[in-house]
Amino acid sequence: MLADLLHASHLMPVEALPAQASACAAAAGFHQVLIYLADLQRTKLCLLAESEEAARRHEAELPIEGTVAGRVYQYGGLMPASPAGTGEFEWWVPLLDGTERLGLLRVSARHNDPGVRSDMEALASLVALIIVSKRVTSDALAMLVRARPMSLAAEMQWNLLPPRTYADGRVAISAALEPAYDISGDVFDYAVDGPSVHLAIFDAMGHDTAAGLSGALALGACRNARRQGLDLIGEGEAVESALLEQYDHQRYVTGILARLDTRTGILRWVNRGHHPPIVIRDNRWVTHLACTPGHPMGTDLGLPSTVCHEHLQPRDRIVLYTDGITEARRRGGREFGVARFTDFLIRHHADGLPVPETLRRLVHAVLEYHEGRLQDDATVLMSEWIGPALEPAREAADLTGLASDGPGEAERGHGYDQVHGHERPGA
Template sequence: MADPPTGVSRALREAPPDRVVEAADRAIRSVLGASGTAVFVADYRSSGLWPVLDSRQPSAGAEAVPGVLQRCFSSQQPVRDLAEDGRCRLYLPLSVWGERLGVLMVELPEAPAETVVRRAADIAGEVALALRAADRETDRYRRARRQERLSMAAELQWELLPGRSVSHGSFQLAGQMEPAYTVGGDHFDWSLDDNRLTVTVLNGDGVGLTAALLTAVTVNAMRNARRSDGGLVEQAELASDTVFYQHRGHRHVSTVLLELDCATGRVGAVDAGSPHLMRLRGGTVSRVALEQQLPLGMFAETRYDLQEFDLDPGDRLFVVSDGVWAADPSGRETYGERAMARSMRATRLQPPTEAIGTVMRELQAFHADADLRDDAVVVCLDWRGSARREGD
């Protein structure tokens, strides 16, 4: 008999991209004897989980408990919810390569044995992979994620992202953009290649769609250099020249480029005018001092220097845009002066996927829950220490 996850995989592969949820429901009912399933996806702020519903099909998800959903999503562990009649709703994280997509709920006739939970977790992994792939071919899951209409600038920014989190044997990484539905020029990008992680965070000049278009050009110029085996300096210089020859110095992009050697913890860096780099080591938050060079696009043929620093196992790096660091909603001291360090220290026991939310929530509280005046980006990187890659 075929291994159950393989059977589910086949059903998911053969389903149209906009019907992955229905295909998963049929396969899981067959393989696990479930009476119902539901898929919930995280919204753009990762502040809520919302069902992918088909109005033609009743969903057991209508009875899902929000607190249990959030506990599963936050802990990234299966959670059982046993009803008085003996039925059990099993909540399973939907994540792939460390990116948290949502939660799969499976309704079972009785409390499952550990072997069933493990099998269901494997199936959830297959569903997550299928959803991530299908997301390129349909708008269905994007519609479920958004709780209000995105601005044109935000639409462009979110489509440009590599993801919102990623994990590896030696690191965990996560990022968040706010205000999620109207973000303009601030952005982040990353790529993992041959045990080297490249991370960039950008403050695009201007507001709205104009800033988003400038950032899109900059990100793709850096990707072009990176995908042609160019190092950080070449990435910065190509992006700078591209922006300059398009805008003749009237527009620029403040950017920090980082490359982590996942085996040694050595970090190469190019600081092109901002954002800010903070290190949490133990209980102490300190700024990583880098030589600040010209923002990208200010002058023709600007040349950049590479700097380096080391991470210790257990170190946490935060990269924040000016919209975080310089926030001063009431004319008092900026968020980066003292409040930001307090919020970063409060994340010590949280994974990066939760830590970015903590810093953003504290930023919102600093604004007394008023709308952010500027775009804000937080990226959080934990280096765990050297880890051998599978196959090495």
């Protein structure tokens, strides 16, 4: 089954995937495979159909809130898609590329046993990898997950951003940003380099295409400097130099540049005119990390940059954010605020939600608080230091909703599948 689908995928457009997956899955006793992908804002699941006729035979969209399919998307694991006693066995199976929640498979099978459900998970893993391999060249996929037109700045940003979620045994990282179709100046970044985890968040002046260009320039300059081996101060100076060369003091970008040593838990960061990082400890204590800020990048004010240090404890969460998160307000009302923001993260973590799901709900709460329309980009990047060891990675799996309650998990044991590691942004 898997070998046939993998072989067919090399010369197959993504529109042919549903039919090809069903045809290959028949060898394992699966008589129907439906593919649903989450939309950009993660409010609904959209059917990837091979034809209009096929789309009419099934539900084209399923809401994430209040449905069995949505629950599987939010929490992970396998769940039945049809009532017991119907004589037909149907399951919702998460589609995961690493720790990215792409969507779900709905699989119909002739039998119901641990081996069948394990085969479903293997099929879902391969389908997810094929979708990701086709995503960068498929406008069909891009349009499927969009509910409305996207601004030019947002089109650029979504194609520059790293995966929205990454996890291994040492660290779990997740990010969220709104307004999804109109983001412009906010960007986030992270990368893993051996034991080091690089984190960055930028907020460019304005909320237009020029802000998007400034944010993109800052992101590119930061990555370029980092990959040449520059330190945190050097990264900030590289961003400033690029902005000055391009805009000559007319545009600026604030930001946090940070590095976490996963061997020791030492966090180093530089603040360039931005809100300070927050550390949440034991899911109770909130600390705002003080560090003398340098000037915003692109202003050339001559203020020195300072590298500050914090010794983290295992399970500490570092939170970087932009002012659109905390300054969102209702008409005539108070700001969403830092206290409400951190309380939201603490309460939903205590409820046992996966980190990506907590952030999905956070940005929806911010949107609702602002009556559905943000006046500024709202971005949050959260990284939890688990400890120095890559294995076992059970905690990382739990944090990102990768752990399955299905029989496939029992058969695999509690080890972490090393293929599963990252979540790419939708666009």
